[in-house]
Amino acid sequence: MPGLRITNLTIEYVQGGYAVRPIDGMTTEADDGELVILLGPSGSGKTTLLSCLAGLLTPAAGTIHVGETSVTALEGADLADYRRHGVGIVFQAFNLIPSLTARENVAAPLQLAGAGRADANARATELLARVGLDQRMRHRPGELSGGQQQRVAIARALVHDAPLIVADEPTAHLDFVQVEEVLSLIRELAVSGKLVVVATHDGRFSALADRVIDLTPPSTREDIATRRVELHPGEILFEQGDVSDLVYEVESGTMELFRRQVDGGEDLLARRGPGTYFGEIGPLLGLPRAASARAREPTLLTGYGRQEFRRRQRAGGLGSVESNADRPAERRGVRGA
Numbered sequence: 001m002p003g004l005r006i007t008n009l010t011i012e013y014v015q016g017g018y019a020v021r022p023i024d025g026m027t028t029e030a031d032d033g034e035l036v037i038l039l040g041p042s043g044s045g046k047t048t049l050l051s052c053l054a055g056l057l058t059p060a061a062g063t064i065h066v067g068e069t070s071v072t073a074l075e076g077a078d079l080a081d082y083r084r085h086g087v088g089i090v091f092q093a094f095n096l097i098p099s100l101t102a103r104e105n106v107a108a109p110l111q112l113a114g115a116g117r118a119d120a121n122a123r124a125t126e127l128l129a130r131v132g133l134d135q136r137m138r139h140r141p142g143e144l145s146g147g148q149q150q151r152v153a154i155a156r157a158l159v160h161d162a163p164l165i166v167a168d169e170p171t172a173h174l175d176f177v178q179v180e181e182v183l184s185l186i187r188e189l190a191v192s193g194k195l196v197v198v199a200t201h202d203g204r205f206s207a208l209a210d211r212v213i214d215l216t217p218p219s220t221r222e223d224i225a226t227r228r229v230e231l232h233p234g235e236i237l238f239e240q241g242d243v244s245d246l247v248y249e250v251e252s253g254t255m256e257l258f259r260r261q262v263d264g265g266e267d268l269l270a271r272r273g274p275g276t277y278f279g280e281i282g283p284l285l286g287l288p289r290a291a292s293a294r295a296r297e298p299t300l301l302t303g304y305g306r307q308e309f310r311r312r313q314r315a316g317g318l319g320s321v322e323s324n325a326d327r328p329a330e331r332r333g334v335r336g337a
Contacts, residue, residue, distance in 0.1 A: 244282025
């Protein structure tokens with residue numbers, strides 16, 4: 001049985017009154033003992049997926065299995081037990097208690113779980129030695145470097161010897177020397193009986209990984225050729241949360257940009273008429289679509305890949321981003337649709 005099995009996973013949450021779906025229908029798996037990298041830019045769903053693996057968030061649909069445990073089926077005391085013993089979490093911001101020493105920070109989860117002080121301190125001492133901090137265990141976080149604080153956080157994640165370790169951008173606040181130390185340590189954690197999943201936009205992790213799950217939108221990996229699109233009235237071009245690929249110029253007709261509300265309603269953001277373009281921010285920055293787009297009438301569009309869009313923009317070959325048609329919500333800034 002794989003150490004991790006994700007099937008038809010859909011994650012949806014509410015942001016600003018709108019439904020956001022960073023992951024839609026994901027299916028993947030990883031073996032026990034692997035270092036798995038979730039690679040992708042901000043907004044691609046890395047941290048949200050980690051939260052689901054850790055049992056901190058519940059997906060809208062689909063299942064997650066860690067070993068024989070169906071994480072998505074857990075609730076109540078079973079879910080609390082999984083969060084405590086089934087998964088260790090390494091936070092991006094370290095989340096150490098400033099008034100406690102390194103050893104006290106690592107021992108704290110054990111004591112909260114009912115372990116005696118002597119046993120908790122012994123386990124903390126063992127783990128801090130494992131991460132190379134046996135000489136710094138009496139120092140408080142403010143007396144440690146960023147890399148040392150991250151190693152304390154890693155030691156804390158290991159206290160219950162959980163089969164799954166998840167780490168969210170563990171090198172985000174480190175300089176290049178500290179990054180090397182933490183990368184090596186995380187690589188060593190992936191051993192038999194333990195699966196390590198790291199969310200990062202740092203491509204340096206890829207060379208160390210056993211498996212890379214790339215959440216980067218395809219448009220940021222390989223430019224897409226220009227294409228023409230004809231739409232009938234009411235036909236959807238793309239949905240909010242979709243992978244961004246092309247920037248669209250309206251040749252004829254009218255496009256409506258809108259966001260779906262949680263209650264099923266719609267918020268009309270803008271209309272784009274002939275000679276205008278829309279949807280450039282998503283492809284350029286590798287972000288999911290921030291709004292949906294549909295034809296208000298028979299509409300002809302030309303879609304441009306990133307490179308072609310930039311070339312035509314520099315040459316003045318594209319129309320205005322502003323609409324010649326009605327602009328009911330121009331003030332809301334929908335250029336990133």
